Amino acid sequence: ELKVEQNPLFLSMQEGKNYTIYCNYSTTSDRLYWYRQDPGKSLESLFVLLSNGAVKQEGRLMASLDTKARLSTLHITAAVHDLSATYFCAVDPGTYKYIFGTGTRLKVLA
């Protein structure tokens, strides 16, 4: 059974600081997705990573994928309060189900 784990589960950081969220998964996959969820809201797609070495950037967020290590990272640069949310990675193992990670709840303090 595919397992997808994220760490940290909770992250409280000061504005202006950098940090990285890690997503590890247990089986082979070339496709990984990052989503953002605000409290009480739906899941918003952030990044689509479709091959080993893929790197995507949008604003202060950058995501990368290492399929050999079964690891994806979401790097936050110079955090701002608006980035406060829960971030999920999701893995597509090539079947008809996408498995979500445990989620990382990010709080950026002013």
Added chain:
Amino acid sequence: EPEVTQTPSHQVTQMGQEVILRCVPISNHLYFYWYRQILGQKVEFLVSFYNNEISEKSEIFDDQFSVERPDGSNFTLKIRSTKLEDSAMYFCASRPSSSVGTGELFFGEGSRLTVL
């Protein structure tokens, strides 16, 4: 921009009652999904649906649950004899065929189910 729509946004029901949650996927999408999220917890896969049949289902998706695509636009999740632990947010998602797009799932706004 096309979007996945879900109704109702919130439903309160008594334990033991049946509920139907409705979803209208994006019109040219072929794969449909239901996920569940208990408050503050992870997003759990329930079932996927393609070509008018279930493609995969999780252990959570037992005989209490069923899905249907009754017409060309709606995709429903039926929960029979609801239990307290069925209280959660239920998300519908869809995506186009594998040869089109990136495999990204597009989510609806969710239906919050409260079982009393």
